[in-house]
Amino acid sequence: MKDKPVVIGVAGGSGSGKTSVTRSICNRFSDKTILVIEQDYYYKDQSHLPFEERLNTNYDHPLAFDNDLLIEHIHDLLNRKSVNKPVYDYKIHTRSEEVIHVQPKDVIILEGILVLEDPRLVDLMDIKVFVDTDADLRIIRRLQRDIKDRGRSLDSVIDQYLTAVRPSHLQFIEPTKRYADIIIPEGGENYVAIDIMASKIENILAKNTEK
Numbered sequence: 001m002k003d004k005p006v007v008i009g010v011a012g013g014s015g016s017g018k019t020s021v022t023r024s025i026c027n028r029f030s031d032k033t034i035l036v037i038e039q040d041y042y043y044k045d046q047s048h049l050p051f052e053e054r055l056n057t058n059y060d061h062p063l064a065f066d067n068d069l070l071i072e073h074i075h076d077l078l079n080r081k082s083v084n085k086p087v088y089d090y091k092i093h094t095r096s097e098e099v100i101h102v103q104p105k106d107v108i109i110l111e112g113i114l115v116l117e118d119p120r121l122v123d124l125m126d127i128k129v130f131v132d133t134d135a136d137l138r139i140i141r142r143l144q145r146d147i148k149d150r151g152r153s154l155d156s157v158i159d160q161y162l163t164a165v166r167p168s169h170l171q172f173i174e175p176t177k178r179y180a181d182i183i184i185p186e187g188g189e190n191y192v193a194i195d196i197m198a199s200k201i202e203n204i205l206a207k208n209t210e211k
């Protein structure tokens with residue numbers, strides 16, 4: 001019987017570099033070792049709402065996420081069962097029709113703005129990481145990304161930032177830093193932190209193999 005997979009939570013503000021850190025860690029291992037679960041893919045389905053109404057949702061509030069489904073999937077993966085991971089489409093602000101069938105792996109990285117906000121998720125984590133990047137850098141990165149990749153206008157990104165992203169960051173995301181075991185400044189290009197994370201994962205995997 002194999003050990004339970006190791007669960008690593010990677011939280012941090014939007015544009016802090018969570019995805020980049022996660023990708024850099026994954027690149028140190030074979031494709032078979034790490035499964036990434038993006039909390040973003042577990043935004044609540046909003047297909048029943050007209051597009052205009054979906055624009056009013058606060059996507060930075062804990063209630064925007066279907067954490068019940070996310071927790072069910074993490075439990076299944078911990079029990080070495082495969083799951084159908086939902087797919088989220090940022091351009092239409094709802095889930096897409098497709099799902100991705102994913103197999104359990106020895107390491108699960110759960111990445112998202114609010115993964116340290118729900119105690120039920122925190123309880124499932126072996127290592128908790130917070131990627132900590134200054135707000136000015138995060139908004140610049142977000143502007144570039146949302147306009148290029150998520151089909152957004154400059155005005156809509158700024159308006160959403162001021163009305164939802166910034167206040168929710170201060171209220172819900174920033175306070176979760178206190179739960180982190182490791183705080184990674186600046187995100188994606190902090191190779192010292194990424195090396196440390198990779199060594200820690202290697203150690204855990206080696207210990208599990210020795211047993």
Ligand SMILES: Nc1ncnc2c1ncn2[C@@H]1O[C@H](COP(=O)(O)OP(=O)(O)O)[C@@H](O)[C@H]1O
Nearest residue numbers: 014015016017018019020141145186187188189
């Ligand atoms: N250290 C860094 N320096 C410069 N750009 C970065 C850095 N880390 C991430 N980025 C860029 O910022 C954007 C947001 O990074 P990403 O990893 O997607 O953040 P998050 O997942 O936290 O929203 C991406 O376009 C990424 O390439």
Ligand SMILES: O=c1ccn([C@@H]2O[C@H](COP(=O)(O)O)[C@@H](O)[C@H]2O)c(=O)[nH]1
Nearest residue numbers: 013014015040059060090093094113165
């Ligand atoms: O329909 C949506 C769903 C989410 N968002 C924004 O995405 C970020 C989270 O993604 P990161 O990759 O961590 O930046 C969150 O701040 C939401 O505001 C959205 O704009 N529209």
